[in-house]
Amino acid sequence: MRSDGGRAAVFAPLESGRRADAVVRRLADGIALGLLVPDEQLPSETELADTFGVSPVTVREALTALREQGLVATRRGRGGGSFVRDARAGASALHERLRAVSPSELRDLADHYVAVTGTAALLAADRAGAQDVALLTAGVGELERATDAGGRRRAESRFHVELAAAAQSPRLTRAEIALQTEVGPLLWLPTATPAAQAEQVRQHAAIVEAVAAGDGQRARAHAVAHVYAALARASVLQLGLLGQLDPDED
Known part of the structure; x- marks a missing residue:
């Protein structure tokens, strides 16, 4: 995963005390701006938790919210994970x-x-x-x-x-x-x-x-x-x- 330029801000650690809604906002903004592109696979829940400095439970809650908003899709099996959906505003x-x-x-x-x-x-x-x-x-x-x-x-x-x-x-x-x-x-x-x-x-x-x-x-x-x-x-x-x-x- 690249971490240069504006993408680095998407995956920067969250400030202390921030919760799942902060993770949702950070990833949703990255998707809206095209810093995270359609069909791109997000890091694993464990990697996201380490990156943002939150618990895996918090990440799981955030990914659930993103799925409900139609911004992320989860695929099971080999090669599975959370993937960015194309949900850009027309x-x-x-x-x-x-x-x-x-x-x-x-x-x-x-x-x-x-x-x-x-x-x-x-x-x-x-x-x-x-x-x-x-x-x-x-x-x-x-x-x-x-x-x-x-x-x-x-x-x-x-x-x-x-x-x-x-x-x-x-x-x-x-x-x-x-x-x-x-x-x-x-x-x-x-x-x-x-x-x-x-x-x-x-x-x-x-x-x-x-x-x-x-x-x-x-x-x-x-x-x-x-x-x-x-x-x-x-x-x-x-x-x-x-x-x-x-x-x-x-």
């Missing part, structure tokens, strides 16, 4: 989530997102190693190769998680993962034209270039501009869904 479900959020709440979520992502970019420029930069560069390529809206959303989310991981701060990475599952899919929901996708790729590349150059202020500025540009697109989509956008407006 555009229609995300549209409903966007309708349910008020414009002011969406802006507030984006402001929180900017605070975390901007700080991650700033610290990554000072702390990232060669492997971190390589993961970020691979993330740029993943977004460039994305051929559908779901693939683009997952590439966006994973890039930002890897950016936080490059800051070498487990708490910051966990905060980024939580934000990606809460607001990330909404910000990356609007359909991208080829030109828009190319611009998003350019923005990612600019962040990586600044991180690789060790220029924290430039990396932060690019990350902040990238998120607020996404907010502007999501706000237009939201107003359209709420019937508050003049259909003759661009």
Whole structure:
């Protein structure tokens, strides 16, 4: 099992006093972001217990909850175990989530997102190693190769998680993962034209270039501009869904 980049945050030890719901949240977030991919076999219950610093009973309870949510399937016999199911939210479900959020709440979520992502970019420029930069560069390529809206959303989310991981701060990475599952899919929901996708790729590349150059202020500025540009697109989509956008407006 790989333990580099954002995946490391998924399997990081839990804080003391946390119980099965914390294990559920950690694994569910990893699945939602594509850090744990469909049909991937999870570590054994014993390995997960050791990794998270909880009892096997707690892990068993968490896996039961994940099965009930349709996120994990258990297979018996040789080669059996717990496997990730493909349970990613589609555009229609995300549209409903966007309708349910008020414009002011969406802006507030984006402001929180900017605070975390901007700080991650700033610290990554000072702390990232060669492997971190390589993961970020691979993330740029993943977004460039994305051929559908779901693939683009997952590439966006994973890039930002890897950016936080490059800051070498487990708490910051966990905060980024939580934000990606809460607001990330909404910000990356609007359909991208080829030109828009190319611009998003350019923005990612600019962040990586600044991180690789060790220029924290430039990396932060690019990350902040990238998120607020996404907010502007999501706000237009939201107003359209709420019937508050003049259909003759661009």
